[in-house]
Amino acid sequence: MFLALRDLAFAKGRFALMATVILLVAFLMVLLSGLSSGLIERNVSGIKLMKATHIAFELDNIPSYTNSFVDKEMWEAWAKVPGVSAMTPTGITAFNARNSNGTALTVALMGVVPGSFMEPNVLAGATFASDPRGVIISDELIEKGVKVGDVIRLDRVLTELKVIGTAAHANIGHVPIAYAPLPLWQEATYGPPGGPPPGDELPKVLFDYASVIALQVSDPAQLKKADDEIGTVTLSREESFNAAPAYREEVLTVFLIQGFMIFVSAMVVGAFFAVWTIQRTPEIGLVKALGASTGYLMRDALAQALVVLTSAIAVGGVIGYMLGRYIDTTGVSFKLESAAVGLNIGLLLVAGLIGAALSIRRIGSVDPIIALGAER
Amino acid sequence: MSAAIGLAAEHVTLVLGDGDQQITALNDVSLQITKGECVAVVGPSGSGKSSLLAVCGGLRAPTKGRIRIGETDLTALKDSQRTGVRRSKIGFVFQQSNLVPSLSALDQLMLIAHVNGSPTKADENRAMKLLDSVGLAARARRRPGQLSGGECQRVGIARALMNRPDVLLVDEPTSMLDHNRGTDIVKLLATQTKEHGVATLMVTHDASMLSWADRVLRMEDGRVLPASSPMATAAQ
Ligand SMILES: Nc1ncnc2c1ncn2[C@@H]1O[C@H](COP(=O)(O)OP(=O)(O)O)[C@@H](O)[C@H]1O
Numbered sequence: 063m064f065l066a067l068r069d070l071a072f073a074k075g076r077f078a079l080m081a082t083v084i085l086l087v088a089f090l091m092v093l094l095s096g097l098s099s100g101l102i103e104r105n106v107s108g109i110k111l112m113k114a115t116h117i118a119f120e121l122d123n124i125p126s127y128t129n130s131f132v133d134k135e136m137w138e139a140w141a142k143v144p145g146v147s148a149m150t151p152t153g154i155t156a157f158n159a160r161n162s163n164g165t166a167l168t169v170a171l172m173g174v175v176p177g178s179f180m181e182p183n184v185l186a187g188a189t190f191a192s193d194p195r196g197v198i199i200s201d202e203l204i205e206k207g208v209k210v211g212d213v214i215r216l217d218r219v220l221t222e223l224k225v226i227g228t229a230a231h232a233n234i235g236h237v238p239i240a241y242a243p244l245p246l247w248q249e250a251t252y253g254p255p256g257g258p259p260p261g262d263e264l265p266k267v268l269f270d271y272a273s274v275i276a277l278q279v280s281d282p283a284q285l286k287k288a289d290d291e292i293g294t295v296t297l298s299r300e301e302s303f304n305a306a307p308a309y310r311e312e313v314l315t316v317f318l319i320q321g322f323m324i325f326v327s328a329m330v331v332g333a334f335f336a337v338w339t340i341q342r343t344p345e346i347g348l349v350k351a352l353g354a355s356t357g358y359l360m361r362d363a364l365a366q367a368l369v370v371l372t373s374a375i376a377v378g379g380v381i382g383y384m385l386g387r388y389i390d391t392t393g394v395s396f397k398l399e400s401a402a403v404g405l406n407i408g409l410l411l412v413a414g415l416i417g418a419a420l421s422i423r424r425i426g427s428v429d430p431i432i433a434l435g436a437e438r
Numbered sequence: 439m440s441a442a443i444g445l446a447a448e449h450v451t452l453v454l455g456d457g458d459q460q461i462t463a464l465n466d467v468s469l470q471i472t473k474g475e476c477v478a479v480v481g482p483s484g485s486g487k488s489s490l491l492a493v494c495g496g497l498r499a500p501t502k503g504r505i506r507i508g509e510t511d512l513t514a515l516k517d518s519q520r521t522g523v524r525r526s527k528i529g530f531v532f533q534q535s536n537l538v539p540s541l542s543a544l545d546q547l548m549l550i551a552h553v554n555g556s557p558t559k560a561d562e563n564r565a566m567k568l569l570d571s572v573g574l575a576a577r578a579r580r581r582p583g584q585l586s587g588g589e590c591q592r593v594g595i596a597r598a599l600m601n602r603p604d605v606l607l608v609d610e611p612t613s614m615l616d617h618n619r620g621t622d623i624v625k626l627l628a629t630q631t632k633e634h635g636v637a638t639l640m641v642t643h644d645a646s647m648l649s650w651a652d653r654v655l656r657m658e659d660g661r662v663l664p665a666s667s668p669m670a671t672a673a674q
């Protein structure tokens with residue numbers, strides 16, 4: 063790195079220009095990573111909070127929380143699968159609704175069996191034990207003005223839900239969750255509008271259906287076999303993010319933006335080092351004539367690229383991180399996850415190095431004869 | 439003559455260009471230079487002087503013939519091995535000095551040490567001593583842009599000696615300098631040749647520099663002409 067560092071110091075103006083571009087890209091990458099993690103968090107925070115290790119969906123090419131439909135036979139079969147320590151049917155339906163004061167809301171009604179591992183932790187208010195027609199709502203609905211004691215009325219089906227408690231921020235498909243006892247969810251989802259006719263009961267069969275089966279699995283060995291026998295698709299909790307509405311599309315969009323930025327920076331770095339290498343052709347020829355091998359010069363140049371890229375990315379990353387920490391406090395859906403940030407920054411560095419390496423290759427074709435002067 | 443041979447060319451022919459554009463830049467050239475001897479090469483433009491340096495320095499492989507540097511047959515080596523010989527046994531002094539713009543005078547010499555491995559304190563001492571011997575100890579920290587043409591050329595000479603070469607190949611060292619500075623440089627080359635016991639092959643345009651050489655070779659059309667200078671005759 064002897065020559066690399068001195069060339070770097072000597073031509074700092076030119077390197078600064080390129081480094082600034084990379085710095086800005088690194089900065090944007092951190093913010094973008096924070097935004098995408100925030101976006102994803104808002105989409106699937108409710109899934110992340112589930113105490114299930116796996117979720118069994120109705121057999122489908124693209125499993126979906128909101129389209130899945132499972133019956134009692136299935137969940138009873140799942141209860142007997144070896145390696146499954148607990149299971150509970152769970153329902154998910156999105157509803158438009160109105161609060162007692164007339165505010166329009168969208169809620170993801172999640173029907174959970176009271177007392178099962180799917181029952182949410184209550185932060186304030188009461189649990190299902192106190193009221194079989196009560197719901198426990200995500201903190202986000204509290205932020206939207208709903209209070210414990212309010213009654214939320216679902217549009218069309220007209221089911222009334224009494225808010226009895228609050229739970230942590232929990233979304234699915236960006237919609238805040240209202241946890242209801244499973245029978246109440248089944249009534250709202252499958253029952254006739256307005257509930258049973260006065261004096262009548264809802265048909266029993268209604269209560270044999272749910273959306274998915276939440277599982278606590280201690281040994282996943284039998285899952286595949288059980289899926290085939292029962293007619294379900296079982297995903298781990300993390301895999302099941304893909305089954306949340308719009309999750310795939312969001313991740314793909316963010317992935318494309320990040321990929322594009324990484325690609326563009328690799329091009330910028332490649333173009334810079336192409337021009338730089340051409341400009342220093344006389345120097346390369348000279349040093350080769352003095353006995354430096356192509357390998358020595360390539361290592362030197364690559365080390366130079368590494369120094370420039372690492373410092374630019376580090377500075378840009380740190381600035382982005384600090385700004386991100388601030389944004390984190392403002393309530394915008396933003397989340398700095400060190401793994402995601404680290405991965406993006408790492409990819410940026412690797413892509414930059416590849417861009418540089420491709421350009422630096424031309425060191426190999428410089429003929430040391432040029433050191434002997436202008437007459438060829 | 440019992441002195442060791444530093445550089446020898448044996449029936450070297452170099453054909454350049456391809457197809458019907460071929461030019462015989464060197465035509466059956468033979469020469470021997472002993473260690474401590476300074477040989478000047480003169481000749482009209484296009485007579486093959488630079489080609490001779492290129493072949494002797496392993497920058498071009500001759501079409502025919504052999505080059506020996508000390509005990510090493512340069513022509514028997516692969517490209518990478520020839521680079522290695524340049525690194526360890528050959529010193530180049532180029533026209534217009536050819537220094538790396540970003541390096542201080544001292545670093546120009548230290549670069550040679552770096553290319554040859556991991557430099558030690560001894561290498562740095564040697565570099566300083568060499569700079570001192572060309573009168574530039576006080577300017578060791580200056581970059582080429584902060585040195586005059588003559589000073590740059592002296593750094594170039596010091597650099598060429600850094601790897602303790604067997605052979606010094608010098609291409610028109612004075613072409614960018616005025617007469618007095620040019621004389622200084624050639625004098626310096628002559629004394630360093632003796633001091634370090636290297637075989638020096640110096641191409642020059644400037645007839646007034648020839649008196650500093652032990653021997654003068656004349657080239658024409660890629661051939662070395664039979665010895666004609668009184669000094670050359672005397673040497674044989
Ligand atoms: N790369 C090359 N390709 C073809 N011909 C060349 C090349 N380099 C030099 N020559 C020719 O070889 C001959 C000798 O050139 P050169 O060694 O540079 O002479 P000098 O240094 O004495 O001026 C000239 O005719 C020149 O035109």
Ligand SMILES: [Mg+2]
Nearest residue numbers: 437487488489
């Ligand atoms: Mg020439």
